[in-house]
Amino acid sequence: MLALPALLAAGSARAQNRPLQVVVPFPPGGTSDLVARIIQPDVQRALGQAVVIDNRGGAAGHLGADHVAKSAPDGTTVLLTDPGILTTGPSLFAKLPYDPAKDLDPVTMLIYAPYVLAVHPSVPAASGAELAAYVRANPGKINFAHSGVGALNHLTALVAVQHWGGTVTEIFYRGGMLGIQAAVTNESQMVVNGATATLPFVKDGRLRALAVTGPRRLADLPDVPTFAELGWPAAEAGIWQGLLAPAGTPPGTIARLYDAFTTALDLPATRTRLADLGAGARAEGPESFRRWLAAETQSWSSVIRARGIRLD
Incomplete structure (x- = not known):
């Protein structure tokens, strides 16, 4: 001892x-x-x-x-x-x-870091409200990239899509970055991921940001509203x-x-x-x-x- x-x-x-x-x-x-x-x-x-x-x-x-x-x-x-x-x-x-x-x-x-909900530029939606309407009108047409069933980015998107009253086709990737890359190449059309990894692709125009989580808008995306502003769940x-x-x-x-x-x-x-x-x-x-x-x-x-x- x-x-x-x-x-x-x-x-x-x-x-x-x-x-x-x-x-x-x-x-x-x-x-x-x-x-x-x-x-x-x-x-x-x-x-x-x-x-x-x-x-x-x-x-x-x-x-x-x-x-x-x-x-x-x-x-x-x-x-x-x-x-x-x-x-x-x-x-x-x-x-x-x-x-x-x-x-x-x-x-x-x-x-x-807040989540950024972003879409491929080919998606005909310039706002969160337009995306919600498009998803409702086109069930399953949007491929949603996520890093695993039950991962927080998956659950965040899931409750948002259910709030919109629509459906998307879920595609699992082995990490958030792989999901972002899939959205950049249009293999998937929507991704929800951390601002840290997503912002570079938004800034260079390869993705279009439509909403962010967290208590306030991002300084780098002053025109992109928060989930809370849009009345969406999982805002935090x-x-x-x-x-x-x-x-x-x-x-x-x-x-x-x-x-x-x-x-x-x-x-x-x-x-x-x-x-x-x-x-x-x-x-x-x-x-x-x-x-x-x-x-x-x-x-x-x-x-x-x-x-x-x-x-x-």
Whole structure:
């Protein structure tokens, strides 16, 4: 027993000498990946430790999350993700291979970016109201790209389309960026995804933005109304990004990770780059993040149950 503190300290020192594996459970190019790569150099400097980004896409993000949940709680593996997958998974699956509430320890929330609902320029709709009318008049004609049944961008679009009184043809892609690319090439005609990944394609004219979620219009899209202005549901949905570690990670290690990632977020250059992508830093501590996860899980579970959505 007397040797235990020394053993723990030695283990922590060995872990700090190994690279930090930041698992992004989606393919490269999406919001989680962009955020990870923006802050990677500054996190490395803050930790004094190499940081490696590991893209593990699949199962709407659950493959990567499961990998982290089953990793050693020694501070060498963390999950950087849209935590929405953790709040919907328990309601969508009878049994996940991991328990998001028990097998992952929150470290910090990182950023929030609203969703942008965008369409291919060939869609004959110049506003959200015109899109809703077009969808009603043309059942199933619009292909809607999403990153997985039950993903928050899927649920957000689903409740909006139901509010319009129409139907779309849903097409699943293995990540948000792949869905955006499908809309750009007109393989799909509508996409709902984070502003961080979507704005570049709106700015260069390859997509047309018709609505955004969140409490206010985006500075880069001042003429595009919010869901709330249009009277659409899911007005506060969006892309959150958070950092989690395997359950049982020592509090001191959690604190070290929190300090490094929030230090990187707080740098003016980082905040500017995030703002240019329509995102804002939203650093919150472990307990605040844990409460957010619990509240979101309860909120979205009622939506999922009401619509009878299941993935097993």
